[in-house]
Amino acid sequence: MQNRKIVLLDTLTFGETDLSCFDELGSVDAYKTTSADETQKRITEAEIIVTNKVVITAKHMQEAKKLKLICVAATGTNNVDLQAAQELGIVVKNVAGYSTDSVIQHTFSMLFYLIGHARYYDEVVKSGTYSKSAIFTDVSHPFFEIKGKKWGIIGLGEIGRGVANIAKCFGSELCYYSTSGVNRNEDFQRVTLDELLTTCDIISIHAPLNEKTKNLLDYEQLLTCKEGAVVLNLGRGGIVNEKAVAKLVDEKNILFALDVFEKEPLPQESPLLHVAHTERLYMTPHIAWTSVEAREKLINSVCENIKSSL
Template identity: 80%
Template sequence: MNIVLLDAITFGETPLECFSELGEVEVFQTTVPEQTQQRIVNAAVIVTNKVVITKEHMQSAKALKLICVAATGTNNVDLNAAKELGIEVKNVAGYSTDSVIQHTLSMLFYLMGHSRYYDETVKSGTYSKSGVFTDVSKPFFEVKGKKWGVIGLGAIGRGVANLAKAFGAELFYYSTSGVNRTEDFQRTTLEKLLSECDIITIHAPLNEKTANLLDYEQLLTCKDGAIVLNLGRGGIINEAAVSRLVDEKDIYFGLDVFEKEPLPLESPLLSVKNSERLYMTPHIAWTSVEAREKLIASVCQNIRTTL
């Protein structure tokens, strides 16, 4: 059985030995669209994180039996074509829940505590020269007593909400699907959540209900000093609106996901004036060592149980 890994760079240094136990393995660190068809032509199994697999690719790979998506989302695979051609598609869910929850708090505290400013103040020697034992020029606040709004109450959103509650925050949630309900937290409308919450975290999938969910007019209603974090999917929050608002209003944003990845050099997010109000990470919330190990183990298990 020939197993082809198309974008192994996303797994970092995670051991891949389990694939060798299942068949002959070809590992490609990256694959551009022009290379895909040639690389999968003899594959029985394709492992892809974000490399797109089209109907034409499947038709050209005569031995193809299984496409393993090394992620939760399967929007990079033509699912209708796979079903038509009798090719199984398997994804992995739940492997990165704890990692994303942890990164949510990391982004929050970085912005809330003005970590960039204080780190640079010490390292630049400004603190050493000040003659004062402390620096209170950038006030920060406690989570306790603040209103925290969660958009998307799946496993990650619920995990974030539980930790926020442990810190003493008052929890509110907006279910983008209308399905997730709980008595543990207060359900509210999107409008009230945006206008009343001090902290807003997004943990929803991208679909017809969430695309461009937070545009300029919606975000403009946020409180002064509010912190808005997107750890769901790029496209849920309008990036042009974010780039405007950090320069127009006292509001802070943390973005780990973007509409197009990697973030284009021409993105307005890269030319904001008040960059201290914007914290961006390159889609890393899911990438803890433990999460990637769980991911690879689950992909291998999908191969074992399917073929």
């Protein structure tokens, strides 16, 4: 078994997660990152590839004569040419459900950061401004309770349902829009996208990126959101038009939280990095999936995928 060559192409995406389970399955070459120019050379002798985001093309597979298995350390497999893999008899396995709880938690983390004005209140204390206050409190930046507020979910899959159930515990009124058009859930009210956008105080996105969801929320759609509404995108970049977000942040009192972007890392020239009302925009670098537990579960699942294929 130790002669079986396993190549890990982008271990930096796993952080400090223990990768020793791979050593039990074969001879491992591990690379922190792999550029497009480096991919072919690194996988030429591999029987098994583990990739998170490194793209594996038909040409890569054709020239990697020993390749039998591609393990995608993620749910999405859009970085692998699946048709070519099938034609060449190469098995492709992904991992689903490993980050559900992590994404749900980060959804609420982003919401509370925004509506609680966490950046302002943290700085007002640390800067010494609060120490000079004439009163014991600071009510200059009011926050609202999510109890009784209407929360709309776009994409009621496993993550969307998890968010809905927790929001319900807080006392929010729930509704959802099915991006596929076929989703049915008797626990929550199904509405049109227009109704969701115009009536909800909080909107969270947990949908995949596909032909139906690409630019689903563009400028005209987002403009219909209520004054003071909060829009959270933890689905995929590209579902919400980033130029529209950057424009609206400075035109209307709508709060946006984005953990995913159309191009990652976010380009320095992105309009999102040049808005005036930064207090209305909270962005994190695609970290919702990265809890310690989620990454451990991911790596263990990839190793199990390899074991089941041997």
